[in-house]
Amino acid sequence: MSDDSTQSRTAVVTGASSGIGAATARALAAQGFRVVCAARRTERIEALAAEISGVAVTCDITDAGSVAALAAAVPTCDVLVNNAGGAVGVDRVDQADVEAWRHMYDINVLGLVRVTKAxxxxLRASGDGVVVNVGSTAGRWAYEGGGGYTAAKHAVKVVTQTLRLELNGEPIRISEVAPGMVRTDEFALVRFGGDRERAEAVYAGVDQPLLAEDVADAIAWVATRPSHVDIDELVIKPRAQAAAHKVHRT
Incomplete structure (x- = not known):
């Protein structure tokens, strides 16, 4: 339910074309925010924006000009959700595809920096801004085959902490929501280069992995706390997941 504190406020969600981003756009719209849906896939975000009475802005967060255009479309921002990101491959460090690592760093870290900076x-103009960076439990645990992604998500955690220090005293709160195993339509599929069998194996036997809506609910909760309350970080995992290497499967 929305209330007077969220009416007419603007939220920007990157990576809004699918998964956690799309679910977050819907969750914030349900709280009364005017949501700017930002992603590369124009048709998808236009459909989402029409559904939630929001605004679609085509944006590639790896491109400075595209990010500048997003900023120009948002004179005042109350909530920024830096959600765009992803993983590519499961190579060992000694077999690393350096370009894949570079791509993961660009979308997960530098993209976040570009958008936040722009x-x-x-956010300052709002007088009460909130930045929610979507990190990962991969920013807390290392695991074999995950070096490029875990390095990027560890960087997201540290950038978030640094922003909190540097913006202390300004009316902007900085938070990180770090999900564990989330079953979405695309994350594992992209990671395995479209190999659906390998993607499905990630979730095989797991009783109720998180859904995008679970993470979106957490993000919306963080973004709607009273203005003096900062949720520094929120780690959210399915009950079946104790750690990166320990997941109960039936």
């Missing part, structure tokens, strides 16, 4: 004036 939208800081709009």
């Amino acid at each position: 939208l800081l004036p709009a």
Whole structure:
């Protein structure tokens, strides 16, 4: 349910074309926010924006000009959700595809930095801004075959902590929501280069992995706390997952 504190406020969600991003856009719209849906796939975000009475802005967060255009479309921003990101491959470090690592760092870390830097004036203009960075439990645990992704998500955690220090005293809260195993339509499929069998194996036998809506609910909760309350970080995992290497399967 929305209330007077969220009416007419603007939220920007990157990576809004699918998964956690799309679910977060819906969750914030349900809280009364005017949601700017930002992603590369124009048709998808236009359909989502029409569904939630939001705004679609085509944006590639790896491109400075595209990010500048997003910022120009948002003079005031109350909530920024840096959700765009992803994993590519499961190579060992000694067999690393350096370009894949570079790509993961660009979308997970530098993209977050580009968008946050560009939208800081709009967040300041709101007088009470919130930045929610979507990290991962991969930013807390290392695991074999995950070096490129875990390195990027560890960087997301540290960038978040640094922002909190540097913006202390300003009316902007900085948070990280770090999900564990989430079953979405695309994350594992992209990681395994479209190999659906390998993607499905990630979740095989797991009783109720998280869904995108579970993470979106957490993000919306973080974003709607009273203005003096900062949720520094929120780690959310399915009950079946104790750690990266320990997941109960039936």
